[in-house]
Amino acid sequence: MARVVLSAFPMIDPQTYREVLDDAVDAPVEIAVAELGSTENLIEAAAGADAVVTDIDTPVTAEALDALDLRVVVRSAVGVDNVDVEAAAERGVTVTRVPDYCTDEVATHSVSLLLACLRSLKGYDDRVAAGAWSWETGRPIRRVSASTIGFVSFGPIARRAAEQLAGFDADLVAYDPFVEADEMAEYGVEKASFDELFDRADHVGVYAPLTDATRGMVDADALGRLDEDSVVVNVSRGPVVDADALLDALESGAIKGAGLDVLAEEPPEDDPLVGRDDTIVTPHAAWYSEEARDDLNRSAAADVGAVLNGETPEGKVDPEADWL
Structure with missing residues (x-):
């Protein structure tokens, strides 16, 4: 059984992940929701997880990646500045984002x-x-x-x-x-x-x-x-x-x-x-519309499903991209 940990951040909708992953992945998928917000919380919450969907407030560091056995880190947004993309690549962990949802x-x-x-x-x-x-x-x-x-x-x-x-x-x-x-x-x-x-x-x-x-x-x-x-x-x-x-x-x-x-x-x-x-x-709200939130969750969930299926996710981040 694959295990997916979702941040309890309000823009992340567990129901949409459940719907998309049930349809996209043949094997059973366990979905857990946890308060992240720090490297320590991330390590504790994502122990044994294949995928973690993180928020802007949670640093995904080399330390966290070493402590976990993740297949994919999904940044539920456009930017990946809180994720050590290079460290993830060195450890064979895929990083994805959703560049065009909003x-x-x-x-x-x-x-x-x-x-x-x-x-x-x-x-x-x-x-x-x-x-x-x-x-x-x-x-x-x-x-x-x-x-x-x-x-x-x-x-x-x-x-x-x-x-x-x-x-x-x-x-x-x-x-x-x-x-x-x-x-x-x-x-x-x-x-x-x-x-x-x-x-x-x-x-x-x-x-x-x-x-x-x-x-x-x-x-x-x-x-x-x-x-x-x-x-x-x-x-x-x-x-x-x-x-x-x-x-x-x-x-x-x-x-x-x-x-x-x-x-x-x-x-x-x-x-x-x-x-x-x-x-x-304004409170970092420029991204928000109901349509954008739905697009975000469906795209990010589809990327999780792709990695669990052994496929290349749509939002995969190139660790050698010029803009990083």
Whole structure:
């Protein structure tokens, strides 16, 4: 009998795994649900397991992999920054992810954050609730079509956001060393170097995965290249943006605002970026729709089934991928 351990993380639905695995795998499959959240909990919960479906809060380390006898680690999301992919490959453990389950949702969320910040919607709502009724409380607001919007990384989510923004007639530029200029041009986007993007862009959306190379890449120097009307949106991972530098830029008035779906620490504890008038923070919810959650669970469960059947899973992570 194969044993599959699921994180008790709310986005993971045991009923869907039961349904998919009963249909996909001929042999009996035991499914257990456990609170993970740490290497120690993972080692204890996944003892004797063939597969573990993990959440963002659980580090899957070389230590954990040595203590277990897993066949597959499934990251129930797009990113795999909490999984030691190289260590897994060295031990013959397959790592999978679900790269496209929420492309439309995250793109839409990023555009929503951008527009809400640009149009000062949070400030207007707060001031109306406090008894004010004046368009001037949101000043200054600039026309979207007169702006240049930059994308840090240009993968599927950024591409979908570019498609959604096309109707606003803004100029679009992107930095991504792994995407050619002609491919960006298909989306009406001009390729730029990292420094050039921040020199040219009025507003910046961050879509980069968290890796050693991207950690803190949006730093004080990058933010210092923007102007006082600029908005920064982050829907990737919190640590891609230097939180202290972002706070400094907001407090000094060097930029207009920020729209953040991710933070350096989640959930936050006394994070000074939370509760500011010039910042909108959502609880790492950009991925969410009922359809996306169902897609996520079915795709991840199908990958578990594929490995248990001795097949190659759809979402297998290449340990030598350029973006890792």
